[in-house]
Amino acid sequence: MPRDLDIAVIDDDESFRAALVESLSSLGYKADGYASAEDYLGSIGSKSFDCVVTDIHMPGMSGLELMQQLVTQGTTTPVILITARSDTNLAAKAAAARAVCLLRKPFEINDLIGCIEGAVKD
Template identity: 80%
Template sequence: MARYLEIAVIDDDESFRVALVESLSSLGYGSSGYASAEDYVRVIGGNSFSCVVSDIHMPGMSGLDLMKHLAAQGSTTPFVLITARSDANLEAKAEAAGAVCLLRKPFEIGDLIGCIEGAVKG
C-alpha cells in the first residue's frame, strides 16, 4: 500500500481525468481533479499537494505554463506531465521546465505511480 499522498490531476479531458482520479484513489492516494490549469490556480489557495499530474496541451494555460507560473511564485511541488501528442523536443521542454516525468497517453498506472513516488522522494 502506498503512503498517503495528495495528488492533483489536471486534464481537460473529463473522462480521462475522472478515471485517473478514481484509479489513484483506489490505490490509496488522495486525489483531486481539475478541468484546467486556471481552475487549479483559482482553487488551490492554501491546499498543498504532494505532486501535480498535468496534461501539457490544454486550452488556455498549458501544463508547461502552469509549471512556470507556480515556480515563479516559489512553488516546489513536483510535476508529472502527460500528453497524447508526439511533438518534437517535448521531452526536452518538459525537462527544462522541471518536470519529473513525461508520460505519453495511454500509459500504465504503474508507470505513473513510479513517477509520482520518485517525484516526492527526490
C-alpha cells in the same frame, strides 16, 4: 505501498481526468481533479498537494505554462507532465521545465505511480 499523498490531476478531458482520479484513489492516494490549470491555481490557496499531474496541451494555460507560473510563485511541488501528442521537442521542453516525468497517453498506471513515488521520496 502508497503513502498518504495528495495528488492534483489537471486535464481538460473529463473522462480521462475522472478515470485517473478514480484509479489513484483506488490505490490509496487522495486525488483531486481539475479541468484546467486556471481551476487548479484558483484552488491552491486553500489546499496543498504533494504532486501535480497535468496535461501539457489544454485550452487556456498549458501544463508547461502552469509549471512556469508555479516556479514564479515559489512553489516546489513536483510536476508530472502527460500528453497524447508525440511532438519530438516535448521531452526537451519537459526536461527544461524540470518536470519529474513525461508520460505519453495511454500510459500504464504503474508508470505514473513510479513517477509519483520517485517525485516525493525523501
